[in-house]
Amino acid sequence: MIIVQRKVQCVLWLAKFESVTLVRREYRRVFNEEPPHENNIRRWDKQLRETGSLLKQSRPGRPSVSDDTIEAVWASYLCSPKKSVRKCSVELGVSKTTVHNVLKKRLRFTGTASKNSQPKHIHPRNGNCHVCQNIG
Structure with a gap:
């Protein structure tokens, strides 16, 4: 280029x-x-x-989901894997569709309460989930 x-x-x-x-x-x-x-x-x-410019112009369309939103959804489900999409969307102030799409497409969660929903070495009951203390 x-x-x-x-x-x-x-x-x-x-x-x-x-x-x-x-x-x-x-x-x-x-x-x-x-x-x-x-x-x-x-x-x-x-x-x-x-x-009047040779720089690329911004294109129309739906803006992509920010990395901060993806991290917030991940952290929220890391601490409470059985949380509903609706409850998470209310807590984070984003739409239910955004939370659902982040979980399914970006984080590839297969279900909110599945075995693969969080790494085994990080669990809120073990006291090593520092992200949980920052949310809320």
């Missing part, structure tokens, strides 16, 4: 030379590597003219 400074340089050369072929020759001469395709150089020029 080409860095932004080189994209800017290509656009500046395009303004100067007014030829993509000359831009590619100059790129090869200066950087001693294969130049970007001519379509990319034209696209960068168009993007700079339309948006």
Whole structure:
């Protein structure tokens, strides 16, 4: 992937030379590597003219779940593996769907009370579940 400074340089050369072929020759001469395709150089020029930037634009769509939320769900179920999704969502202030998806897709819990729901060496009754004391 080409860095932004080189994209800017290509656009500046395009303004100067007014030829993509000359831009590619100059790129090869200066950087001693294969130049970007001519379509990319034209696209960068168009993007700079339309948006004023060559940085990637944020895309629409649902935002991903933060690492903090994933850790909070994990810690909550580590301390109380039989807790319901509804109770966890109320405690953490996130939707039930988010808690469910984190458990199933991110943490790969097979069930809230399953054998694999927490590591055997960490258990709240053993006194070594420090995460439990920080929640609540």
